[in-house]
Amino acid sequence: MRGSVLRLNRLLTTISSSPVARVLPLANPKRFCSSCHSTKGSSLKMADNGAWGAWQVESSTFTKAVVAAMQKLYPEEIADKSWDNVGLLVGNSENDAKKTKKVLVTNDLTYQVAVDAIEQDVSVIISYHPFIFGGLKSITNKDPQQATLLRLAKAGIAVYCPHTAVDAAPEGLNTWLADIVSGPHQSQRSVAISCSSAPSSHSGAGYGAIGHFDNAVSLSEIILRLAEKLGGLKHVMVASPVGADVKTTKISSFGVCAGSGYDVLKKAEVDLLVTGETSHHSALRAIQQGQTLVQVFHSNSERGYLQEVLRPKLEAAIKENVPEVEVVVSKYDKDPFTILDVNNLK
Secondary structure, three states, rough: OOHHHHHHHHHHHHHHHHHHHHHHHOOOOOOOHHHHHHOOOOOOOOOOOOOOOOOOOOOOOHHHHHHHHHHHOOOHHHHOOOOOOOOEEEEOOOOOOOOOEEEEEOOOOOHHHHHOOOOOOOOOEOOOOOOOOOOOOOOOOOOOHHHHHHHHHOOOOOOEEHHOOOHOOOOOHHHHHHHHHHHHOOEEEEHHHHEOOHHHHHOOEEEEEEEEEEEEEEEHHHHHHHHHHHOOOOOOOOEOOOOOOOOOEEEEEEEEOOOHHHHHOOOOOOOEEEEEOOOOHHOOOOOOOOOOOEEOOHHOOOOHHHHHHHHHHHHHHHHHOOOOEEEOOOOOOOOOOOOOOHHHHO
16 A cells, blocks of 8 residues: 555656646636626626626616606505515516616516517516515426516516505505595595504505495495496496395495405495405305495406506606606406306307
8 A cells, every 4th residue: 555655646746747737737726617607798797806796787777767666656665565575576687678668567467468568678567466476496487477487587577566555555546446436425534454654655554445425325326336437347246235135225334445355344344345356255244244245356446546547657757767668558467257148158
């Protein structure tokens, strides 16, 4: 063994002293693959010490302007972050972002909406419902949500989701829905659940809206107005107390909460509850308490606000800093359900 070590030492000494070894070192710790690490054509710049990495990626200036406008209108502080996932959920860089100053508003971000955004050369999508709720352990094309995410990321399109911040704003979604229920009639308003985290600019924010009419209003009138203002609905679902007649029922008080809002309203002592959708058992509970419950389908209770209020308000807010901005509403966004008359299948 000792002889083998001596022979190995003599061999290493011979190699290290040879001219070839001095010209071609056995190992180069500074070896660099320029094709793998090149920053040419990107927004990255080498630091003085040669360091570079993800921290150097610059966020899109236009996306920042859109986010700032959304947060001014609907601060993230008023969202119910105990369960909701609001904010900028998909970012884009200054280098990858579209050059057009265009924003697309949608209630739900489906694959079709994403393709529409790409074809319209949109830079930022405002998706009312959060595009990402739970944690992602992988991102593949096997899942429709993840396939959409990959498509948007490749196209350099950012996604911002406001959800319950829009619900809770003093002039937000539920105020708009309460205005439809109230119509031309005077009503005293309050919120179902107040928002303690609201900034001073949005004092009075809260979830759900409660109204008390000065004089009782016909339930039929309210339902007809809801159907008209929510997109010309042909059908709504009504749960009434046993023996009650919708045509003769009078309403003195009401509670509204867009989307799946029964839990927000379940403690409200009112005659009428209006929401997008609720469960079988919640409807039973309501009518056993002598309440009438009207549901118009989840996104039907939300989409009109995005078109009538959020879109123009957002465009005006962004134009303060980006005059050329255009904000559009997706033509592919719609409620997934339709009411099918089975007689048409015969």
